[in-house]
Amino acid sequence: MLRGFATVTYFAEDLDAAKAWYARLLGIEAYFEVPGGYAEFRVGDYGHELGLVEGSWAPHDMKAAPGGAIAYWHVDDLDAAIERLTAMGAKEYEPKTVRGDGFVTASFLDPFGNVLGVMFNQHYLDVLGAQR
Numbered sequence: 001m002l003r004g005f006a007t008v009t010y011f012a013e014d015l016d017a018a019k020a021w022y023a024r025l026l027g028i029e030a031y032f033e034v035p036g037g038y039a040e041f042r043v044g045d046y047g048h049e050l051g052l053v054e055g056s057w058a059p060h061d062m063k064a065a066p067g068g069a070i071a072y073w074h075v076d077d078l079d080a081a082i083e084r085l086t087a088m089g090a091k092e093y094e095p096k097t098v099r100g101d102g103f104v105t106a107s108f109l110d111p112f113g114n115v116l117g118v119m120f121n122q123h124y125l126d127v128l129g130a131q132r
Contacts, residue, residue, distance in 0.1 A: 006049060007040075008071045011062060012112035013055035015039065021111060022052060025088060044073070045128055055112075062113055066093065070107050072117035074124040078104050081118045090116065 012018030019039045023029050030039035030052075037054045055062050075081040082096060090108035093115055098104050102122030110116050 005071065007051050008048070009051040009053055010110065010112065010114035010116075011053050011055050011058040012114070013062060014112065015052060015054045018052045018110075018112050021088065022050065025084070026050075066109060066113060066115045070094075070115050070117040072105055072107075072119035072121070074121045075118045076120070076125075078106065078118060078120040082106055085116070085118070 010018070015037070019030055022041060026041055026043060028041060030041050032038075032040040037057060039052045041050045041052075042048070043050050078096065085108045086092070089111050092106070093109050094105070094107040096104060096106040103119065105117060105119045107115055107117040
C-alpha cells in the first residue's frame with residue numbers, strides 16, 4: 001500500500017526565511033513556488049519533495065509543541081549533518097541514538113518549529129546500490 005513518501009511538508013510563519021534557510025541547508029533553490037504560500041524543493045537520490053507552506057495555512061496550532069510523525073532523511077555522515085544543522089540554528093529535538101546495527105538517528109527543530117529527522121540508514125544505501 002505505501003510505496004514511499006511523495007512530499008514531506010513543513011509549515012513556517014515566515015515562509016521567505018524558511019525558503020532561504022532550506023536553500024542554504026540543501027544547497028539548491030526551490031524549483032516550484034506558489035507566491036505567498038508554498039515553495040518546493042527536489043531532494044536526494046529520488047527527487048523527493050520537500051514542501052514549505054505558509055504557517056497560516058497549517059491545520060494545527062503552530063505555537064503548540066511539535067508532534068506527530070518524524071520523516072527521517074538519509075545522510076551519509078550523521079555527525080557532519082548534526083554539526084551543520086546545529087551551526088545553522090536548528091535545536092536538538094532528539095539526540096543521536098543508535099537504533100540498531102546500521103541505523104542511527106537524530107532529530108532537530110528547524111528555526112520554524114518543524115521536526116527534521118536525519119538518519120544514517122545502511123538499508124537505504126544497500127537498496128540504492130542494488131538499483132545502480
